[in-house]
Amino acid sequence: MTFHIKTIGNNIDQIALAEVEAPFMVNEVEEEQADAFICRAQPFHNYTFSKKLLAIGRAGAGFNNIPIERCAQEGIVVFNAPGGNANAVKELVLGMMIFGTRNLEQANQWLRAQTGTDEEIDQRVEEAKKVFSGSELAGKTLGVIGLGNIGSRVANDARRLGMKVLGYDPYLSIEHAWNLSHHVKRVHQLTELLQKSDYITVHMPATPETQGLLNWANLSQCKKGVILLNYARDEISNKKDILRAIDAGIVKFFGTDFGSECFNNCAQVFLTPHLGGSTKEAGLNCTRMALDSVQTYLQTGEIINAVNFPRVTQELLSPYRITLINKNVPNVVAQISMAVAKENINIANIVNRGQGDYAYTLLDLDEQDEEKIKALIERFSKADNVVRVRLIKNKRGM
Numbered sequence: 246m247t248f249h250i251k252t253i254g255n256n257i258d259q260i261a262l263a264e265v266e267a268p269f270m271v272n273e274v275e276e277e278q279a280d281a282f283i284c285r286a287q288p289f290h291n292y293t294f295s296k297k298l299l300a301i302g303r304a305g306a307g308f309n310n311i312p313i314e315r316c317a318q319e320g321i322v323v324f325n326a327p328g329g330n331a332n333a334v335k336e337l338v339l340g341m342m343i344f345g346t347r348n349l350e351q352a353n354q355w356l357r358a359q360t361g362t363d364e365e366i367d368q369r370v371e372e373a374k375k376v377f378s379g380s381e382l383a384g385k386t387l388g389v390i391g392l393g394n395i396g397s398r399v400a401n402d403a404r405r406l407g408m409k410v411l412g413y414d415p416y417l418s419i420e421h422a423w424n425l426s427h428h429v430k431r432v433h434q435l436t437e438l439l440q441k442s443d444y445i446t447v448h449m450p451a452t453p454e455t456q457g458l459l460n461w462a463n464l465s466q467c468k469k470g471v472i473l474l475n476y477a478r479d480e481i482s483n484k485k486d487i488l489r490a491i492d493a494g495i496v497k498f499f500g501t502d503f504g505s506e507c508f509n510n511c512a513q514v515f516l517t518p519h520l521g522g523s524t525k526e527a528g529l530n531c532t533r534m535a536l537d538s539v540q541t542y543l544q545t546g547e548i549i550n551a552v553n554f555p556r557v558t559q560e561l562l563s564p565y566r567i568t569l570i571n572k573n574v575p576n577v578v579a580q581i582s583m584a585v586a587k588e589n590i591n592i593a594n595i596v597n598r599g600q601g602d603y604a605y606t607l608l609d610l611d612e613q614d615e616e617k618i619k620a621l622i623e624r625f626s627k628a629d630n631v632v633r634v635r636l637i638k639n640k641r642g643m
């Protein structure tokens with residue numbers, strides 16, 4: 246059996262794609278025939294998915310370009326690449342902290358406007374450069390909002406640069422808490438971070454809760470002259486309020502990865518075109534991670550790093566595995582067991598996990614008779630609450 250993976254949009258790392266081997270093929274069929282997509286920030290909210298599509302691998306961290314609830318409803322598992330581009334974003338953010346605090350944009354523009362001999366320019370430099378004098382990171386306070394893969398790295402490295410670091414993340418995972426330097430002080434009220442930080446950087450997803458978080462109510466609490474960075478998502482910025490905070494002298498420099506015409510004439514704003522994760526290393530990491538998750542899912546049914554289903558793994562030792570995506574309602578496991586019993590088949594292993602409205606089951610069967618397995622699949626396909634049924638043959642177990 247061959248599994249067809251289709252890349253959607255460009256910018257997908259070619260080295261990672263070239264590593265794909267049989268039974269997988271890349272870009273050999275049209276979109277409607279693909280078993281899985283690999284994409285980056287391509288928007289899918291208005292996209293009609295084919296019934297054949299089983300999985301989407303997002304070669305990146307954020308997945309707000311994909312309608313993950315609708316995908317779950319249609320039996321499509323969406324994977325991302327957690328941490329795959331975290332180092333790339335961290336390096337850009339640390340660079341932008343220095344860039345903003347040392348007035349490098351204005352200094353560069355001033356110097357480029359100078360004409361005359363090198364000696365004449367040098368003389369003017371010595372007179373003018375005090376205007377561009379900045380300050381150092383060491384000893385200052387950085388507030389990191391969102392302490393996941395990127396935020397925890399930024400926080401730890403800022404500590405190494407001699408900064409005091411405050412971190413705010415009400416949903417911090419145990420894994421990231423473990424990775425965080427014990428010198429990073431966690432605050433439980435955003436206000437404390439806003440009031441005490443000289444630098445503030447956001448590293449959380451765009452959600453209804455984070456939308457417009459950089460607004461006047463929050464920015465007006467900040468210290469005068471704060472350096473503000475958004476290399477997460479555009480939706481987190483309330484642009485009108487950021488400009489107001491710049492005018493009020495609260496924000497000295499705003500570095501953002503997202504463009505907007507309203508910023509074009511503001512010297513204190515520095516724009517980059519969504520470059521945070523755009524390094525060749527991050528592209529390779531993220532594409533490999535997305536491909537790995539998608540290939541594992543297509544071949545074994547195991548779910549690792551999905552964003553709309555829980556992690557579900559189980560070693561496949563029996564000849565047949567049936568995977569089921571079902572509505573997360575009571576009694577489904579009992580219904581599955583009864584259906585198996587009706588076909589007089591023995592269950593070798595079963596795991597069922599739910600997340601939100603949907604659940605996923607790996608059902609491994611002690612049965613060699615393919616006809617009986619097909620009859621069971623037929624039963625499941627007609628059952629209430631079952632969204633998708635797949636049969637996976639274990640080549641080694643036959």
Ligand SMILES: NC(=O)c1ccc[n+]([C@@H]2O[C@H](COP(=O)([O-])OP(=O)(O)OC[C@H]3O[C@@H](n4cnc5c(N)ncnc54)[C@H](O)[C@@H]3O)[C@@H](O)[C@H]2O)c1
Nearest residue numbers: 306307391392393394395414416448449450476477521522
């Ligand atoms: N500019 C880029 O190119 C680029 C690259 C990678 C990621 N991103 C964006 O950055 C975000 C963070 O990436 P990551 O890899 O660190 O993701 P992550 O999932 O590892 O971490 C996100 C963190 O945000 C926290 N969080 C969620 N809601 C919060 C809230 N209301 N307040 C504070 N914290 C909250 C979570 O608990 C989690 O720890 C992504 O969601 C993505 O949108 C942008």
Ligand SMILES: O=C(O)CC[C@@H](O)C(=O)O
Nearest residue numbers: 285286305306307330522
């Ligand atoms: O694919 C990209 O370049 C964007 C990456 C970034 O926004 C992410 O969320 O990982």
